[in-house]
Amino acid sequence: MNSxxxxxxxxxxxxxxxxxxxDDVSLSIAPGELLCLLGPSGCGKTTTLRIAAGLEVPxxxxxxxxxxxxxxxxxxxxxxxxxxxxxxxxxxxxPHLRVRGNVEFGLAGKPAAERRARAEEMLDQVGxxxxxxxxxxxxxxxxxxxxxxxxxxxxxxGLMLLDEPFSGLDKxxxxxxxxxxxxxxxxxxxxxxxxxxDPEEAMFMADRVAVMRQGRIVQMDQPQTLYNxxxxxxxxxxxxxxxxxxxxxxxxxxxxxxxxFAASLNGAGKAQVLIRPEGISLDxxxxxxxxxxxxxxxxxxxxxxxxVEHPTLPAHHLHARLASRALPAEGERIRITVDPSQVFIxxxx
Amino acid sequence: MPAxxxxxxGYKAPLPWLVAVLALAALxxxxxxxxxxxxxxxxGDVWTHLAATVLGSYIGNSLLLMxxxxxxxxxxxxxTAWLVTMCRFRLxxxxxxxxxxxxxxxxxxxxxxxxxxxxxxxxLQSVLRAVFGWSSARDYWFPDIRSLxxxxxxxxMVLYPYVYILARAAFLEQSVCVLEASRTLGRGPxxxxxxxxxxxxxxxxxxxxxxxxxxxxxxxxxxxxxxxxTFTTGIYRTWxxxxxxxxxxxxxAVLMIFVAALIVxxxxxxxxxxxxxxxxxxxxxxxxxLTGWRGGLALGFSLLPVLLGFVVPALVLAGWTLQVGLENxxxxxxxxxxxxxxxxxxxxxxxxxxxxxxxxxxxxLHPRPLIRFAVRIASLGYAVPGSVIAVGILVPxxxxxxxxxxxxxxxxxxxxxxxxxxxxxxxxxxxxxxFLAVSTNSIEASLAKVTPSLEAAARTLxxxxxxxxxxxxxxxxxxxxxxxxxxxxxxxxxxxxxxxIMRPFNFDTLATRTFTLASDERLADAGAPALAIVLVxxxxxxxxxxxIAKSRPGESE
Numbered sequence: 001m002n003s004x005x006x007x008x009x010x011x012x013x014x015x016x017x018x019x020x021x022x023d024d025v026s027l028s029i030a031p032g033e034l035l036c037l038l039g040p041s042g043c044g045k046t047t048t049l050r051i052a053a054g055l056e057v058p059x060x061x062x063x064x065x066x067x068x069x070x071x072x073x074x075x076x077x078x079x080x081x082x083x084x085x086x087x088x089x090x091x092x093x094x095p096h097l098r099v100r101g102n103v104e105f106g107l108a109g110k111p112a113a114e115r116r117a118r119a120e121e122m123l124d125q126v127g128x129x130x131x132x133x134x135x136x137x138x139x140x141x142x143x144x145x146x147x148x149x150x151x152x153x154x155x156x157x158g159l160m161l162l163d164e165p166f167s168g169l170d171k172x173x174x175x176x177x178x179x180x181x182x183x184x185x186x187x188x189x190x191x192x193x194x195x196x197x198d199p200e201e202a203m204f205m206a207d208r209v210a211v212m213r214q215g216r217i218v219q220m221d222q223p224q225t226l227y228n229x230x231x232x233x234x235x236x237x238x239x240x241x242x243x244x245x246x247x248x249x250x251x252x253x254x255x256x257x258x259x260x261f262a263a264s265l266n267g268a269g270k271a272q273v274l275i276r277p278e279g280i281s282l283d284x285x286x287x288x289x290x291x292x293x294x295x296x297x298x299x300x301x302x303x304x305x306x307x308v309e310h311p312t313l314p315a316h317h318l319h320a321r322l323a324s325r326a327l328p329a330e331g332e333r334i335r336i337t338v339d340p341s342q343v344f345i346x347x348x349x
Numbered sequence: 350m351p352a353x354x355x356x357x358x359g360y361k362a363p364l365p366w367l368v369a370v371l372a373l374a375a376l377x378x379x380x381x382x383x384x385x386x387x388x389x390x391x392x393g394d395v396w397t398h399l400a401a402t403v404l405g406s407y408i409g410n411s412l413l414l415m416x417x418x419x420x421x422x423x424x425x426x427x428x429t430a431w432l433v434t435m436c437r438f439r440l441x442x443x444x445x446x447x448x449x450x451x452x453x454x455x456x457x458x459x460x461x462x463x464x465x466x467x468x469x470x471x472x473l474q475s476v477l478r479a480v481f482g483w484s485s486a487r488d489y490w491f492p493d494i495r496s497l498x499x500x501x502x503x504x505x506m507v508l509y510p511y512v513y514i515l516a517r518a519a520f521l522e523q524s525v526c527v528l529e530a531s532r533t534l535g536r537g538p539x540x541x542x543x544x545x546x547x548x549x550x551x552x553x554x555x556x557x558x559x560x561x562x563x564x565x566x567x568x569x570x571x572x573x574x575x576x577x578x579t580f581t582t583g584i585y586r587t588w589x590x591x592x593x594x595x596x597x598x599x600x601x602a603v604l605m606i607f608v609a610a611l612i613v614x615x616x617x618x619x620x621x622x623x624x625x626x627x628x629x630x631x632x633x634x635x636x637x638x639l640t641g642w643r644g645g646l647a648l649g650f651s652l653l654p655v656l657l658g659f660v661v662p663a664l665v666l667a668g669w670t671l672q673v674g675l676e677n678x679x680x681x682x683x684x685x686x687x688x689x690x691x692x693x694x695x696x697x698x699x700x701x702x703x704x705x706x707x708x709x710x711x712x713x714l715h716p717r718p719l720i721r722f723a724v725r726i727a728s729l730g731y732a733v734p735g736s737v738i739a740v741g742i743l744v745p746x747x748x749x750x751x752x753x754x755x756x757x758x759x760x761x762x763x764x765x766x767x768x769x770x771x772x773x774x775x776x777x778x779x780x781x782x783x784f785l786a787v788s789t790n791s792i793e794a795s796l797a798k799v800t801p802s803l804e805a806a807a808r809t810l811x812x813x814x815x816x817x818x819x820x821x822x823x824x825x826x827x828x829x830x831x832x833x834x835x836x837x838x839x840x841x842x843x844x845x846x847x848x849x850i851m852r853p854f855n856f857d858t859l860a861t862r863t864f865t866l867a868s869d870e871r872l873a874d875a876g877a878p879a880l881a882i883v884l885v886x887x888x889x890x891x892x893x894x895x896x897i898a899k900s901r902p903g904e905s906e
Contacts, residue, residue, distance in 0.1 A: 055805050079808040080816075086809040092802035096824045105820070106810035155811065 005031045005066050006191045007052060007159050012061035014047055021047045022058070023215035029159075034185060034192040036202040038238070039212035045195045048212075049161050052193055053086050054079035066158045082159075085152030085190070089164040091144045093136035099123070099147050100132040106155035122150035125184055142173045149181060153188055160185060162194035166201065178204060199239045203227070211235050228341065236274045236344045243280075243318040245273040246348065254345050257310040258288045258318075258338050263345045270348035277303070279342020280320035282328070286337035293317070295327045302327055306336070366711045366814075367720070373704055374723035377782050380741025381733055385605060387598035387744070395587075395596040403583060407600070410579050411607060413497055414504075414572075415562050421505030422561045426512025427554055429651045431542060434520045437636040438644040444651045445517075446894030451658030452510045453886035455843045455860070457570025458879045459658065460494075460503045461867045462665035464574070467494045495575045503571050506658035508564050512557035519550035552618040559615035566607055567734040569846035570864055580604040581846055584736040588850060594744050601737035612732050663883065669876025678877035682857075686878055690858040693773065693848075694841040697780035698788075698834035704781065705788035705833065709796055710818055724789065731786035735847035738782050743851065746770050771853045779847045784840050788833040795829030796822065832892065839886050 007029040014022035022044040029035045037045040050056040052063060054070065054077055062072030065084070070077040085106075093102050103119040110118075123129045126146040136144060145165065152160060165181065166174045182205055185192050196202050202209045203223040210220040211234075219231040230236035233244075245256045247270070253260035254271045258280075263271055278301070290306035304320045304327075320336065328334050432438075433445045451459075465471055469486055483489050493499065547554075569581040580600055588597040639647050670678045708724045730738065750767040758764040769775055799822050807817040823830070845860050852861060859878040866875035 050805075053805070053809055055808065078813070079805070080811045080813050082809070083811075084809055086805060088802040088806060090800070090802055092800065092806040094803065094806070094821060094825075096821075105807075108811065108816075108820075151806075151810070161809075 006033065007066075007193065008062075008064040009048070009052060010062045010064070012048065012051055012058045012063070014044070014051060014056065014058045014060075021215055022051070025061075025212075025215070025217055027210055027217065027220065029191045029193060031191055032186075032189040033207045034182075034194065034205060036206035036209045037193065037195045037212055038199060038202040038209050039197065040238075041197060043212040044215040045212050046163055049163055049193060049195045052159070053084050053161050054082045055086075083155070083157050085155070085157035085160045087145075087148055087152050087160065087162045087165045089167055091136075091141075091148040091168070093144055093148060093151070095136055097136075098132070099128065099134050099136070099139070102136065102147060103132075103151045103154050105151060118154055119150075122154045123147070125153075125187070126150045126180070141169050142177050145169065145177055146180070149184060153184070153190070156188075157190065160190045160192040162192060164196055165194070167196075167198075181205075203239075211238060230344055233272055233274055233344075233346050240276065241319065242274040242276055242344075243316075245275070245316065247271050247273045247345075255313065257308045257313050257316045258336070261338075261340065261343050261345060272346050272348050274344040274346070275318070275338060276342040277319040277321040278323070279339040280306075280318070280336055281322060281339070282324065282326055282334055283337035284335055286335040288336050288338070290318075290334060290336055292328045292330055292332045292334060294330060297325060297327060301325065304328065306334075308336075366714060369707055370711045370720050370723050373708060374727040376778075377727040377730055377785055379745065380738045380779075380782055381605065381729070382741075383744050384598050384601040384737055384741040387595055388602045390595055390599075395591070395593045396599055399583070399587070399596055399600065403578060404600075404603070406578050407580050407583050408603075410497060410572075410577055411566065411604075414501060414565055414577070414579065415607075417498070417501035418504045418508060418565045419558050419562055421501060422509040422512045423554065423558055425505060425509035425654050426557060426561075427516050427547070427550075429509070429654060430513050430516035430520060431546070432647050432651050434517055435542070435546075435637060436639045436647055438639040438647045440648060440652070444648075444655065447655045447659075448513055448651065449510050449890050449894045450655055450660075450887075451507045452893075453883050453890045454507050454659060454662055455570065455845070455879075455882060455886075456504050456507050456564075456568050457574060457845060457864065457867070458666070458883065459507055459662045460500070460571040460574050461863075461872055461875060461879070462662040463494050463499070463503065465665060465669075465872050466661070467491075497575075497577050500571050500575045500577050504561075504565055504568060506654065508561040509654055509658070511560040511564070512554060515553040515557035515560075516550055519553035520546060555618035556615050559611045559618070563608065563611050563615075563732045566604065566611070567736075567846070569734075569736060569849070573864075574867060580607075581734055581736045584740060585846065585850065588740060588743075594740065594747070598740050598744055601734075601740050604734060604737055608732050608734070608737075612729065615732075663880075666876050666880040666883065669873040670880055673873050673876060683877055683881075686857055686859050686862050687881060689856060690842050690860070690882075693776060693780070693858060694838040696773070697777050697784065697841045698838040700777060700781055701785055701788040701837040702792070702830055702834045705785060705792045706818075706823075706830070708789055709792045710814075710822065712793075713796055714814055728786035728789050730782040731784070733783065735779070735783055735844055736850060738779050739847040739850040742775060742779050742782070743770065746775055771851070773853065773856075776848065776851045776853075779851055780837070780841050780844065783844070783847065784837045787836045787840060791829055791833040791836065792826065795826040799825050832889070835892075836889050839889050842882050842885050 007027075009028070010026050012022055012025045013020070025044070025048055027035065037048060039045050047056060051058045051071065052065075057076060058071055063070050064072075065082060068077075069075045070082050093099075094105065097105065100116075100119055100123075103122055104115045107115040107118055120129060120132070123132055126149055128143060128146050128150060131139065131143065131147070136147070139147065145168070149165075162181075166178050169177055178201065194202075194205060196205075206223060208221060209223050209226055211218045211226065213234055219226060219235050221229075226235060227239055230239070236242055237244075245254075245258075247254040247256050249255075249263050249269055249271050252263060254263045254273050256273050256275075258275070261273060288308055290308040293305040293307055295302060295304045298321075301321045301323055302325045304322060306318050306320060307315055308318060309315045429444070429448050433441050433448065467473055469491075474491060477483070477489070477491075481489070494502075566579075567581070568579075569585065571577075572579045573582050573585070580603065584597045584600045584604070587593050587600060704727075708727055712720050712724050747767065747770050750770050753768055754764050754766060803821060803825075804817065807821045812820060842858075843860060845864055848858060848861055849864065852858070857865075859882050863875045863878045863882065866872070866878075
């Protein structure tokens, strides 16, 4: 971690009173890269973001921004000296300034003509050029979000920090604004650290994702790696519902009601087997059999509730997501097969 | 891995903020400390003399005054608050804000007007004599307004709104959560009031009474005029009449014991008042319609305080002004008096707002115990009587002036006299101590409009703390800054004891002139300056009543 551009956070630890909220977090963001901090609420991701901005001073650790130490033993730069852009969950537009005034806010000290030109350029980029003279309270949530993005980007920050920036928008608008935001950030080639609790959003936005739990980074990698090779049951289950089995390991195989799966765990013992519902499909030649308890069409996929039985193991209730949108009848006996790449085996906790 | 000591958001309070807050708090706390410290200074015969002669009657009168005013404001404030919030009768919506009007009346002005109305030669007794054919005071009994009882009556008339405001707010808050529940459990509306509403509002009511009693202890004009010996008149007499600053300060220190008890009472009950919200859901209050004799009774009970505390005194003032003639009333030195009042009030208002802004903003930036404590200390002056503050400022100021003069004399060979004592500077300092809480409370509350993320947005967009204050906070709370300045402005216009003791030689304000004219039994001449004070005092009362009319939960939906 000796890059001279982008953001490098090393061994960041932070306490609020006696509670440790960030525990030895290290991460780096390359120039133009978008890194997502993903985790449940209270996992310390927002605090990490605020430490990067200088809004909190970490208990320990260093923050290096574009080659300059901004937090650490040698320096403690206040937020106004860090040249970062921050997009807040509630947008935090100044209610006493018009849209133009908001976007020009961070350009103080520049000549008026330059300020105006830059504000117009940014408003144009986010598609809000027609609203320069509006007041924030006259805008919808999506419009406020766009103005906030323009305002944060206007001073050309060395780092963008996004705190749950889409959580205030309804689902349909969120998808659209997310897409636009990603393009604006990429067009401006700005390093970005974003916080979210929504795995789908993280996978949509991020070049890399860091999954946080209880103040620590559990796994940090490209989205597809996290999805396909989760480091532990927490990461695996965070990206969506999973079927969980407690299994015994015998001969290097975990024994489940759906059959044995190769476990690369050392020796014999107990294992936890996680199978994604989308890894289960109908197959007349499949090795396991289940009774359909219920089947529902969810749009692009159908969800089938199954009861699988095994001669020696206890019966198990599991969910299968079928891309075929097949809807087997209730009570029907069906045969299923499991995609081994959607099966994750971890030592039992 | 280097470790830093943890402090809130981690930044140490920059030294300038810390120094500013501590210095301001010390400055404001100084007068009280001086007065209290004087308890330890031996003052010899004067104090022994005071203790042996008048101290007993000061304490007795003050206790009786507090008991009477406390009972009166409780009955008047709670009764009217209950009627206008829970019942509907003729004029009840108008009365809801009109009940605030007496706040615009300084107690001493009310005292003057009723003295004129109820005196032997006044209209009421003259009419009685004419009707019943009495010829002299020996033929009938009539209560003497210039008495302890009269002082209690006058203060109840103008101080009950403190209880009314807080009790009304408490009744409105609890309405939906519990009152309906108690009704469904079989309590009639009147028993619900006694068993549920009143106990729940008790903390707010006690806080209101404590505030009214603080004003009672602060009062000088009424008790002086009615010749009721209390601490404030005693301090005034000992200081100006007997020229005994130490003894005056010691009287002030004894008075502070009463004040401290009230502060504790208010703080404790306010703390209790916080736990009251069991729900944040409001609905339109179900009001009990009162008609017939019940409606008449409710109207009479609620209208009486407005009539007695505002309408009658205002009419008397207007009558005096007309009697003297508009030309005489507002000619002569009226404009000079008004100018003096205006200058003092404007300077004090602006200073109080500036200081309060520094305190409130520093507390927000660095909410740590030391700064919080300093801000609380700086806001305690609202409880301290003006006469105590005056003595607490003058004692050290005179000493400092003497030392300064002595130093200059030994240097230049000429004495410059007292440089600071008896200046507007000293007077503004006293106003600041007494009224800082007024502006601090209002600014603290309005700073909540600037959310933490707005503050963080300003910071990440390149503003330092001072720039953020200038570019975000001040523009966002401009209205509240103005109204805070206005509240202080009006309080300064009305203020009497500190102004009397500390004013520069030959410097008169509307309030001091009203007082001296009344003391010289030239009541009619006092009409114009008193009327001016009341008119100015109406402005914040009207603003407050507009806010109150809008503050009915559920009404705006």
